Amino acid sequence: MKALVTGATSGIGRSIAFNLHRRGWDLILTGRNTEELKKLKKRFGEDTEIVAADLADRDEVMKVYDFCRGKDIDMLVNNAGYGLFGKFDETDLDDELNMLSVNINALHILTKLFLRDFKAKDSGIILNVASSAGFMTGPLLSSYYASKNYVVRLSLAIAEELRRDKSNVSITVLCPGPVDTHFNDRAGVSFSVKPISPQYAAEFALNKAFRGKLIAIPGLMVHAGVIASNFAPEKLISAVTYNIQHSKKVAEDKKHR
Ligand SMILES: NC(=O)c1ccc[n+]([C@@H]2O[C@H](COP(=O)([O-])OP(=O)(O)OC[C@H]3O[C@@H](n4cnc5c(N)ncnc54)[C@H](OP(=O)(O)O)[C@@H]3O)[C@@H](O)[C@H]2O)c1
Numbered sequence: 001m002k003a004l005v006t007g008a009t010s011g012i013g014r015s016i017a018f019n020l021h022r023r024g025w026d027l028i029l030t031g032r033n034t035e036e037l038k039k040l041k042k043r044f045g046e047d048t049e050i051v052a053a054d055l056a057d058r059d060e061v062m063k064v065y066d067f068c069r070g071k072d073i074d075m076l077v078n079n080a081g082y083g084l085f086g087k088f089d090e091t092d093l094d095d096e097l098n099m100l101s102v103n104i105n106a107l108h109i110l111t112k113l114f115l116r117d118f119k120a121k122d123s124g125i126i127l128n129v130a131s132s133a134g135f136m137t138g139p140l141l142s143s144y145y146a147s148k149n150y151v152v153r154l155s156l157a158i159a160e161e162l163r164r165d166k167s168n169v170s171i172t173v174l175c176p177g178p179v180d181t182h183f184n185d186r187a188g189v190s191f192s193v194k195p196i197s198p199q200y201a202a203e204f205a206l207n208k209a210f211r212g213k214l215i216a217i218p219g220l221m222v223h224a225g226v227i228a229s230n231f232a233p234e235k236l237i238s239a240v241t242y243n244i245q246h247s248k249k250v251a252e253d254k255k256h257r
Pocket of ligand 1 (some may be wrong): 006007008009010011012013030031032033034053054055056079080081082083102129130131132175176177178179180181182183184186198
């Protein structure tokens with residue numbers, strides 16, 4: 001069995017790669033960090049293939065797909081992504097468009113192309129990494145939350161199409177709350193609540209994906225929060241989310257004092 005894992009150089013993607021390797025899977029790993037990719041190849045052995053790519057660039061996304069062509073991939077893990085903190089009128093437009101290209105465009109392209117391949121052979125698993133943010137409005141991280149809403153909605157829609165087709169292809173969307181990775185360093189915030197480990201997130205996600213489950217939300221509190229958000233008024237959710245994101249920034253500022 002062979003999987004392509006994007007964002008394999010760090011955090012959740014790295015843990016997914018280690019977990020799949022332990023389960024005996026062959027791997028194709030991608031990210032921009034060439035040194036880390038080489039270390040992973042050395043660690044996992046010669047069967048592991050690596051392809052460095054910046055997924056903000058559509059040509060590089062296609063490079064990754066072309067690299068995988070004819071390699072009989074059984075699982076696509078769309079994990080690469082990041083967040084940008086700040087008021088919408090203050091965040092840098094180029095940074096934001098770059099983020100949307102990674103979080104949305106790259107995932108969209110790879111999902112479509114692999115889905116076609118998987119449907120042609122009537123087997124395959126897609127694991128899309130969204131976030132609990134994908135069920136909510138996210139002031140101070142507005143476009144990140146919006147991008148993860150896209151991932152959740154796209155995945156749910158594809159799942160229904162697959163169900164109607166009686167397809168053996170499955171799609172799972174991972175929606176974690178805080179996970180202890182490099183995510184915060186890049187977003188410029190600190191967690192205000194205790195994060196789960198990337199190893200736990202990876203194990204949870206893969207167990208759900210292998211059982212063909214659609215939504216994977218690790219952690220009881222996060223799960224409860226997502227369910228509650230379905231019933232709470234939208235304005236209340238926005239106010240709560242603003243406070244959560246604001247407290248992360250306060251925690252980060254304290255660290256630097
Ligand atoms: N940590 C959390 O609290 C949390 C919660 C919910 C969801 N998530 C989601 O989990 C996923 C993984 O994030 P993480 O928490 O594991 O953060 P991380 O440790 O920062 O890892 C992010 C990964 O994405 C890759 N990546 C980022 N920009 C890229 C680009 N332009 N081209 C190619 N690869 C790129 C990075 O690889 P290179 O640096 O090598 O390019 C890295 O491997 C993201 O989609 C994130 O939104 C995270």
